[in-house]
Structure formats: structure tokens, C-alpha cells
Amino acid sequence: MAKVPEIKAPKKLIEVALPLDEINAACKKEGNPFTPRHPRSLHIWWARRRIAAVRAVLFAQLVNDPGYERELGRGVNKEKAEAERKRLFEIIKKLVLWENTNNEQVLAEARAEIMKSWRETCELNKKHPQAKELFNPEKLPAFHDPFAGGGAIPLEAQRLGLEAWASDLNPVAVLINKAMIEIPPKFAGNPPVNPESKEQIRVDDSEWKGAAGLAEDVRYYGQWMRDEAEKKIGHLYPKVRITEEMAEDRPDLKQYAGEELTVIAWLWARTVKCPNPACGGRAPLLRSFHLSKKKGKEVHVIPEIDKNIPAVKRFRVESKGDVPENTTDAKGARCLFCGTFIKKAELREISKKDGLESIPLAIVAKGKKGRVYLSSDLFEVPDIKKPDVPEANKPMTNDHRWFSPPLYGLPNFSDIFTPRQLTALTTFSDLVKEAREKALNDAIAAGMPDDKTGLEDGGTGAAAYADSICIYLALSLSRWTDLTNSLVSWNNVNQNFRALFARQAIPMVWDYAESNPFGPIASWYSIIESQINLNKSLSAFNLGYSTQKNAMIQDLSSNKIISTDPPYYDNIGYADLSDFFYVWLRTFLRFILPVTLITVNTPKSEELVAASYSHGSKGDAEEFFMEGMNKAMHRLAEQANPLFPVTIYYAFKQSETKEGNTSSSGWETFLEAVIKSGFAIKGTWPMHTERTERSVAMNTNALASSIVLVCRKRGDDADVVSRKEFLKELKRELPEALDEMTASSIAPVDLAQASIGPGMAVFSKYSAVLEADGTKMTVHDALVLINRELDEYFSEAGDDFDADTRFCLAWFDENSWKEGRFGEADGLARAKGTSVDGVKEAGVIESGSGKVRLYRWSEYPDDWSPEKDSRTPVWEALHHLIRVHQCGGGEAGAADLLSRMSGRALSIKQLAYRLYTLCERKGWAEDARPYNELITSWGEVEARTPEAVSKTPQKNLDSF
Structure with missing residues (x-):
């Protein structure tokens, strides 16, 4: 029997390089809660990925790395490949900017590059027996996200030219994705059907591009609902x-x-x-x-x-x-x-x-x-009788990490609404149904087919259009409940409302603010307005589909490109939290989406969250999560299109430091599942997609980043190696990867977790790493070894510092900022090749009365000048830089000082990493913070130095 030729899968850009600094800068900017046209405008979802990161990851996942031609022996030299990468980087840098979200010129350039790579791949495989089935050069493979959640990943896949499939176990997530990727393409280019828009004189309907017509109808019927509601209940909100x-x-x-x-x-x-x-x-x-x-x-x-x-x-x-x-x-x-x-x-x-x-x-x-x-x-x-809302008379979960009101005698969702709020919500709920009937009649009058087939049954006529309008109105009403309950507080700083879901929990609130549905802020129509702006920007470039599927058993991923953001162990109770919205969405929409909303509550028993209250004990919950994630990852490994890597996001909420090793049970469990499923980890990228409030200042190892894992299915012929061979390869590969990470100014708080990536890349490429007794090494033990290599990397880096700095490092390790005996300091100084008097002359220690201590950076003199200092160890240079950065000078002040210490930037940055790592291991959270903050700002600091500014090309303003 003739051997079937292997599929030739070029290495993708994401497996080689990414412009992390620019991606992270765009993520930071996008974190502003007032960013316009953001998916959060449609509806709340917890831990939604940053659009900038998603767009960059998808593009780099789809585009061939220029080095693949060199690997094929096509005569492309290293320099040419690097130049091509830089060209692709420039596309990514434009692509991640929020203002380019709907810039067709930028998007068209990205789509063309993706299509070019796809055709190159098809050409490589044109002689394959399945060429007609798998390699159509005119049509990209479809995309699938099996943990679609808030829909950021499917939305951006669609925007980049892919047919997008989104699935999730949670019906609230399914609805959000329907509204973002499924409905807009169905009715793309259609003019609005409402009578007000029809009466306006137009030469043609060219202005109704994409979902603009749909957005205009949502505006019209939303305004109608507001006016009708005011007639019915306006008296309940007197001036x-x-x-x-x-x-x-x-x-x-x-x-x-x-x-x-x-x-x-x-x-x-x-x-x-x-x-x-x-x-x-x-x-x-x-x-x-x-x-x-x-x-x-x-x-x-x-x-x-x-x-x-x-x-x-x-x-x-x-x-x-x-x-x-x-x-x-x-x-x-x-x-x-x-x-x-x-x-x-x-x-x-x-x-x-x-x-x-x-x-x-x-x-x-x-x-x-x-x-x-x-x-x-x-x-x-007015004295209002509290209306009975059966759907809302449902108990909250018993997990008090996420739900506090039941502890104070408010067990049901209906208990956290005032009678007036419940009256308003039921009034608007009834009007959603009336609005659908109006939209249906108007759509028929406007010439849409009256085929009676609703949206859930695949319709594209008047009934499906009316259903779609109804879904958008209901999602707005559901989102409005976040501001219309008795757990909303008054923000006395900004003088506005602080919504319930400031974080992924329902906390108890004692003094609360009740909003006016017809007022100027936090009103019903203000929600509609923010949704309209998003709807106008939704992609109608390709078809999209949203459906309810269990990731552990789904088959939608077959031969599709996959990028996904799975649940994080026990960090967020998505199903329990989304019940807050589901009780209302089911009330609003059950009559048009009976299949999607068939369950009384959101499904919980199959949800991949390690919640001990749902599974009897912490051990049972972890076993459930492990088995379930194994199944889900196995489905991806078996079904994913072999021409593309799979990208998987993982964000840390909490980690623990034990015996000098950073670990997280959720992270270990997740990695175990990924590797057991048959995936080999080809790369990891730390991206700033999380809220930065979770910092070392909170005395946790919380990340400001997600780790994006780049995976490919491990070959069936993968080798088995010994622990000794694994360690040898780890010592060879990890330092090189760490050099690249620190060169890109990865935040020190992220470095320990990010270093796991290249370490796991070595570990996961083998079918097994065997211990001396013949047993398989566990992920936990591999992580311990990776952490040790990280410590050794920084310890060895310390050997290159000047003698004064080596003394300060060793003294800080033993004494922190506290006093120590002169005799011990003298012995240490001699061992490091310096003297206590010499270090004192440098201005970094206090010595007298038989005691020695390091000065804190806050004690350094404000009038220090590196030009006038004849003895400036790296230790002193770093802490003066921190003093300026922390005490009002910020990035600009730090840049000015750094420019006056020519040639010392690399050693200063290396020392900051070393000191952060040391403080983190010791549990000195407050001491670690300034080192992390300086490195996090390092890219901006270097960019602001006079040397960098002088080399930056000036933009021609006439071109904008």
C-alpha cells in the first residue's frame, strides 16, 4: 500500500515572533471602560479577552512565518526572512489599534496577507490526495471557538475574513454571540424597516452598509419602548x-x-x-x-x-x-x-x-x-406593590465567594430589586414583545418575505428580522439590570452610578442608588444608544453561527481553525453569575427562542469550573475539572485543522509561593489536560489582557497578563526521554527564551509564569519524561524544575554585575532594608571584591556604630547627578531611576535620567528583574512593586529618551 503523503504545514508567525510591546500597549489603552463600540456595550461578560490581543493572535496564527521558505530550501536567507517578519509586524501594529477596528484599508491588508499565506499552503499541498477537500485556495477554512463566552474571539475571526462558529454551554453566551456574529451578516446592507426612516427621502440605500440598517431599527424601537413605558409608569418617577x-x-x-x-x-x-x-x-x-x-x-x-x-x-x-x-x-x-x-x-x-x-x-x-x-x-x-416575577424568584447559588446577599436574608434574585425596579423591568419586558410585533408588521410592509420562519429555525425573512430586533432589545434590557437593582451604589467621586458587576461577583451593598429609567444617565435609552454604536461596527464580512454545545463532546471543531479561552479552574462561576441575567432574558425571549432558552437556569452540572459546592468537595471538583478539560482539549487536538496551530488563552487569578516555587493548582491542572490531550506546546506569549488592579501590591502573585499557548498535535512517534536528558535540554533552551523575554520588557510579575511556556515546550514535545524509577514525570514536578532554572538564570546574571552591586544583592537577600552587623558586611564585601567603605562612598549604604544597612530608594537624594558621581554601581543607578519613576517624574523623568547613564540600560533592567524575583520569592510584595512597575514602563521609558526620539521618523500630518 502506497504511503499517504504528509500534509505540509508551514510554521506560522505566532510560532516564531510577535511585536509584544505594541500589542500590550494597545491592550492597555483598550482597558478604558469608556472605549466606544466595544463588545461590552452589547452585554456584560466576565473576563472577555482584549480585542487587540485577540486580533494580533489570530492574524499571527493564520499567517505563515517568512522563515518557512528558508526551511524548505527556497533560498530565502535569514536577513530576508527577518525583513519580512518586520513587514508583518507593521501590519499587526496597525491592526491592534482600537481606532482601526473598522478601518477597511487596514483590515483589507490583513485579510489579503492571510489569504496569501493560505494560497501558499494550498500550493504546497496541491498533490495531496485530499487536496480538493482540504485545500481550496479561494476559501479559507472556517473558525471555531468552543468556549466562546463573550464572543471577542469569534467576532475578530469574522472581521479577519473567516466564517466564524461560536459555541458555549451557557445560553447567555450563545445569545451574545448570536447578536455579534450571526445576526448582522444575515441582514447586512438592508435598509431599516421602521416608518420613520422610510419617510426620509433618500436617493439610494448605500448608507446602510453592514449592520447600519439593523442598528437604526434597534434605535427606533428602543425609543418607542421608552416613550410607551413613560406613559405607563412615568408617574412612578416624579420630578x-x-x-x-x-x-x-x-x-x-x-x-x-x-x-x-x-x-x-x-x-x-x-x-x-x-x-x-x-x-x-x-x-x-x-x-x-x-x-x-x-x-x-x-x-x-x-x-x-x-x-x-x-x-x-x-x-x-x-x-x-x-x-x-x-x-x-x-x-x-x-x-x-x-x-x-x-x-x-x-x-x-x-x-x-x-x-x-x-x-x-x-x-x-x-x-x-x-x-x-x-x-x-x-x-x-409611590407605594408600589412588589410584582411577582416567577423567573426572578430563583435562589442564588450557595457559594459565598461570589454571592453575599443570601448571607443577609436576600436569597433570591428578586430580593435584590426594589418594587419600583421590578415594576419597570416587567413593563419594559412586555414592551419587548410588543416591539417585535411592530417590527414584524413594519418589515412585511417594507417588502421583506412573510415566510413565518423565525430566527431559531434559520429564517431570513420578516419573522426572523423581528426576532433579531427583539433579541437586541432584550439584551439591552438585560444589560440595564446591571444598573437597575438595589446593589448599585453611588460613586461619590465621579458622581455617577457604580454598576453591580464591577467585578465577577454579587456583593452586598448597604447604601444604594435607584436610577430613573427616563433620566439623563443609567437610563433605558442610554443603554440602547451605546448598543447602537456597537451594532454599526459589527462585521458583516462573513457568515457566523452561534450554538449551544458542551465543549467536552462537541464536534463543531472538525477541520476548523481554533482559538479559545477556556474557564480558569475555579476563578469565575460563569453559570451562577449569568443566572442574574438569564432569569430576565428567559422572560424576554423564551417565546421566540424556546430551544436556546429551554432550561430553567443556566446549565451547571456540566460547566467546566472546579466549584467544590457543586461537586461535594474540593478534590471531587478538581477531578471533575481535570477530566472535563482533558475531554475538551482532546476534542480540539483530534479535530483541529492540522495546517494551523491551536491558540489557547490562560489567565491567572491567584497563585501561591511555596518553598521558592510559584505554582497554581488551576494552572497545573490545565497544563496537565492540554498535554494529556495530545498537544505539544510550541510557544507561549504573555499579553496584558487582565485588569492591572490585581497586582503584587495586593500581596498575591496575580497576573496582569494572559498566557497564550500555541499548540500543535504531538506526533504519534514522539520520543520518551529521561529526566537527565530533559534537564540538559531545559538548561540549553530556557536561558535563550528568558533573554528574549527580558529584552522585550515583560513585566516581572509575569515572568515566572511566562517562563513556564518554553519550559513546557521542551517537556510536552515528548510522549513522556521518565524519572529515575521509571515513572512518568508529572507537570507539577516539571514546573518545579523550570522554576529552579529561572532562579539559576538570575543568579548567574548577578555574577556579571560590578562588585558593589553584587555586595548589595547578597546583603539585601539576607537583611532586606534592615540593619546588620558590620563584621558580616565586611566579610561579605571582601568576598565580593569590594569594601564596606567603598560601598558607603557609592552612597547606597549607611555604616556606623557597628551597623550597616542599605538605603531605601526613597532615601536617595533628589539632586543626584550621574555626571558628577564618580562611583555609580548598577544598584545605585537602578534605585535612583525608581526614585524618579515613583516620585512624580514618571516615564518622562525616568527617560531623562536613563539617557544620562549611557550604556547602562541593559544591566539596570537585569537587576530590576533579579530584585523583583528575589522579593517575590521572599514574599516582600511591597518591595517588589516598584521593580515591576519600572519594567512594565520600560518600553515607554526607552522610547522617550532623547536618542530614541531623535531616531523616530516624524509623521507627515498632511497624510491624515
Whole structure:
């Protein structure tokens, strides 16, 4: 039998090189919560990947590395290959900029490059027996993300020219992806059907490109819903009249006397019964009495107490005087009337037993030039019977890491909404259905086929279009619930609402803000407006499909390009959290999507999260996660298109430092699953796709990055090697990879995890690494060895420093910034080739009275000049740089100082890495922070030096 020829799969750019600095800079910029046209405008999802990183990863995953022709012996030399890589880098640098998200010129260039690589691959395999089946040079393979979540990856795959498939177990994720990748291409180029748009005179419909017509209809029917809702429930949100009498006590109100102001928010405080028998009052619980901390517009409330009851008669708004101390903190609460302190555990029990009530705190109204704050006695809230919403009368999960309200007697989702909020939500819910009927009739009148086939059944006519409008309206309403519940607080710094999901949890909130659906901010229509801007930018370039599938058993990946972002062990309870939205989405949409929304709650038993409360114990949960991730990864390894690597994102939420080794049970479990599935890790790239608030300052090893793993299926003929052979190869490969990482200024906080990549690349290419006793080495043991090599790398790097710096390093390792004995310092100095007096002369230590200590960087003199210093060890240079960077000079000041220390940049940066690693291993989080921050800014610091600026080509402004 003739041997079937192997498929020739050129190495992709992502397996060789990436312009990390530019990608990470774009990710950082995109992190701004007000970034326009972002997928978050459609709906909330937790841990959605940064678009810049996703776009760069996909492009580099699809484009051939120029070096592949050299490997094939085509005469392409190393220099030419490198020049080609730089050209591809320039495309990526443009591609990742947020302002180029819908720049057709930039996107067309990227698509052309992707298609060029695909045709090259087809040409290489034109004689393969499956050439017609697998290698159509005019059509790219389809794309699939089996853990689609918030849809960032499928959306960008579609934007880059691929047919995109998104699947997820969670129906909320399925809906988000339908709205982003499936619906827009179905109705691309269609003009709007609403009567208002039809009445406008147009020469042609060319302005309705992409999903612009669809967006216009969402705007129209969203506005209609707002107007109809105001007719029905507008009286529940009265304006507040400013009287002459009120203005007498408040000079700032004189300009509004006789006017009615629109209310932005009604502020409330929950109360709990005081456990002190001599008091018994219902104590108001406030995290702060401040309403506004804006400079020049400070406002707070003062409680006027009726001591006979006791109770608060009203909260009076003041702009001057002392501000009362808050009555709640992390430890518990204080009774405003008698001062009794209520510990957190007792507070929970009292809340469950006697219930929580709410009292008016203040009103925030819209003024001519900002907010107007009014005292609580002006509250006019109609007495509303709380409507019964069966879907919302569902209990929250029992995991208190993510859900705090049940601990305080609020067990169901409906409990965290006020009667007025539930009334508004049910009113808008009914209007979603009415809006669909209007859209259906208007679509038929506009000439769309009346085929009666809905969207869920694959329709493309009037019924499917009306269903689509309904889905967008329902997603807006669902997103609005994030701002329409009693766990929304008032941000007294920015003077706006702080939404419930500031993080991936539902925490308890004591004083809360109730918004006005018809007000100027956090209103129903403000959500519609933000969605419209996104809808106009959605890709209609290629078809997309979103469906509900379990990643452990799905078969959609067959012969498709794959990039995915799986769940992270037990970090986020996606299903439990998304039930908050699902109870409403099911209410809004069950009548048009009965299959997608068939389950009463989001599926949980099959969700790949290591949640111990769902599986009985931590061990059972880990076993479930491991087995499930093994199955999911195995499906990918078996089904993925062999011409392309698979890219998998993994972000760290928490890690632990034990015995000098950085480890994470989730990371180890995940890596074990990837390798056991048959994947070999070909590369890893750390990207700044996470929130930077999770920093070493929080005394954790939390990452500011995701690690993107680049994987290919391991060959069936992979070798088995011994531990000794593995270590030998690790010592050869890892230092070279670390040199490249530190040269690219990877953040030190990321370096330990990032170094796992090249280490695991060595480990995973073998079918097994055998220990001395013949057993297979585990991922955990391999990680221990990789960590040791990381320590050794930095220890050896320290040998190249000057003698004074070597002394400081060793002294810091033993004593930190504390004093030590002179005799020990003298012996150490001699061993390092210097003297205590010499190091003292350098200005980095204090020595006297038989004691020696290192100066902290904050103690270094402000007037230091490297030009006038005759003895400047690298240690001193680094800490002066940190002083400037930390104390107001920032990147510009650090750049100026660095430019005056010619030729020392590399050694300074190496020392910063070494010191961060040392502090991290010792658990000195606060000491580690400035080293991490300097290196994180290093690219910008070097770019700002006069030498770099002088070499930067000036842009011709006339070309823009």
C-alpha cells in the first residue's frame, strides 16, 4: 500500500515572533471602560479577552512565518526572512489599534496577507490526495471557538475574513454571540424597516452598509419602548420641585426656585435592628456619608435623629462642616443611635431574623451645570406593590465567594430589586414583545418575505428580522439590570452610578442608588444608544453561527481553525453569575427562542469550573475539572485543522509561593489536560489582557497578563526521554527564551509564569519524561524544575554585575532594608571584591556604630547627578531611576535620567528583574512593586529618551 503523503504545514508567525510591546500597549489603552463600540456595550461578560490581543493572535496564527521558505530550501536567507517578519509586524501594529477596528484599508491588508499565506499552503499541498477537500485556495477554512463566552474571539475571526462558529454551554453566551456574529451578516446592507426612516427621502440605500440598517431599527424601537413605558409608569418617577422656602436655606438652590428638576437617582440606606435592648432602633448602614467628593463641589448628609424612638427623621444635605463617620466597614456595623458595634457574623444573623429595611438618604437631580443634591424629606416614592416575577424568584447559588446577599436574608434574585425596579423591568419586558410585533408588521410592509420562519429555525425573512430586533432589545434590557437593582451604589467621586458587576461577583451593598429609567444617565435609552454604536461596527464580512454545545463532546471543531479561552479552574462561576441575567432574558425571549432558552437556569452540572459546592468537595471538583478539560482539549487536538496551530488563552487569578516555587493548582491542572490531550506546546506569549488592579501590591502573585499557548498535535512517534536528558535540554533552551523575554520588557510579575511556556515546550514535545524509577514525570514536578532554572538564570546574571552591586544583592537577600552587623558586611564585601567603605562612598549604604544597612530608594537624594558621581554601581543607578519613576517624574523623568547613564540600560533592567524575583520569592510584595512597575514602563521609558526620539521618523500630518 502506497504511503499517504504528509500534509505540509508551514510554521506560522505566532510560532516564531510577535511585536509584544505594541500589542500590550494597545491592550492597555483598550482597558478604558469608556472605549466606544466595544463588545461590552452589547452585554456584560466576565473576563472577555482584549480585542487587540485577540486580533494580533489570530492574524499571527493564520499567517505563515517568512522563515518557512528558508526551511524548505527556497533560498530565502535569514536577513530576508527577518525583513519580512518586520513587514508583518507593521501590519499587526496597525491592526491592534482600537481606532482601526473598522478601518477597511487596514483590515483589507490583513485579510489579503492571510489569504496569501493560505494560497501558499494550498500550493504546497496541491498533490495531496485530499487536496480538493482540504485545500481550496479561494476559501479559507472556517473558525471555531468552543468556549466562546463573550464572543471577542469569534467576532475578530469574522472581521479577519473567516466564517466564524461560536459555541458555549451557557445560553447567555450563545445569545451574545448570536447578536455579534450571526445576526448582522444575515441582514447586512438592508435598509431599516421602521416608518420613520422610510419617510426620509433618500436617493439610494448605500448608507446602510453592514449592520447600519439593523442598528437604526434597534434605535427606533428602543425609543418607542421608552416613550410607551413613560406613559405607563412615568408617574412612578416624579420630578422634584424646588420651592422658595427650600432655597432660603440653600443658596445653591436659588437659581432653581419654582422649577421642577429631573431626578437622576434616589439614594437609600438599608437599616438593621440594633441588638442593644436599650436601643432597639433600626440603625442605618452607610459606607459613607459623602454624596460628592468632587473638588469644589463637596456634599454630604447629616442625620437628624429623633432620640425618643430612636430613628432618623431625615438626612439633611450640607456642603460644609464635619462629615459623620461611616457606620459600616469590613468588620461589621455601628449603631448610629447608641454606638453599639455589631460584628459581621451577628449582622448577618440579625438581617436574616429581623429583615432589612430601607430609608431615604438623599435625591440626586439634574442641574444646569452638574448634580443637585437634595435632602431625604423631599422623597416622593409611590407605594408600589412588589410584582411577582416567577423567573426572578430563583435562589442564588450557595457559594459565598461570589454571592453575599443570601448571607443577609436576600436569597433570591428578586430580593435584590426594589418594587419600583421590578415594576419597570416587567413593563419594559412586555414592551419587548410588543416591539417585535411592530417590527414584524413594519418589515412585511417594507417588502421583506412573510415566510413565518423565525430566527431559531434559520429564517431570513420578516419573522426572523423581528426576532433579531427583539433579541437586541432584550439584551439591552438585560444589560440595564446591571444598573437597575438595589446593589448599585453611588460613586461619590465621579458622581455617577457604580454598576453591580464591577467585578465577577454579587456583593452586598448597604447604601444604594435607584436610577430613573427616563433620566439623563443609567437610563433605558442610554443603554440602547451605546448598543447602537456597537451594532454599526459589527462585521458583516462573513457568515457566523452561534450554538449551544458542551465543549467536552462537541464536534463543531472538525477541520476548523481554533482559538479559545477556556474557564480558569475555579476563578469565575460563569453559570451562577449569568443566572442574574438569564432569569430576565428567559422572560424576554423564551417565546421566540424556546430551544436556546429551554432550561430553567443556566446549565451547571456540566460547566467546566472546579466549584467544590457543586461537586461535594474540593478534590471531587478538581477531578471533575481535570477530566472535563482533558475531554475538551482532546476534542480540539483530534479535530483541529492540522495546517494551523491551536491558540489557547490562560489567565491567572491567584497563585501561591511555596518553598521558592510559584505554582497554581488551576494552572497545573490545565497544563496537565492540554498535554494529556495530545498537544505539544510550541510557544507561549504573555499579553496584558487582565485588569492591572490585581497586582503584587495586593500581596498575591496575580497576573496582569494572559498566557497564550500555541499548540500543535504531538506526533504519534514522539520520543520518551529521561529526566537527565530533559534537564540538559531545559538548561540549553530556557536561558535563550528568558533573554528574549527580558529584552522585550515583560513585566516581572509575569515572568515566572511566562517562563513556564518554553519550559513546557521542551517537556510536552515528548510522549513522556521518565524519572529515575521509571515513572512518568508529572507537570507539577516539571514546573518545579523550570522554576529552579529561572532562579539559576538570575543568579548567574548577578555574577556579571560590578562588585558593589553584587555586595548589595547578597546583603539585601539576607537583611532586606534592615540593619546588620558590620563584621558580616565586611566579610561579605571582601568576598565580593569590594569594601564596606567603598560601598558607603557609592552612597547606597549607611555604616556606623557597628551597623550597616542599605538605603531605601526613597532615601536617595533628589539632586543626584550621574555626571558628577564618580562611583555609580548598577544598584545605585537602578534605585535612583525608581526614585524618579515613583516620585512624580514618571516615564518622562525616568527617560531623562536613563539617557544620562549611557550604556547602562541593559544591566539596570537585569537587576530590576533579579530584585523583583528575589522579593517575590521572599514574599516582600511591597518591595517588589516598584521593580515591576519600572519594567512594565520600560518600553515607554526607552522610547522617550532623547536618542530614541531623535531616531523616530516624524509623521507627515498632511497624510491624515
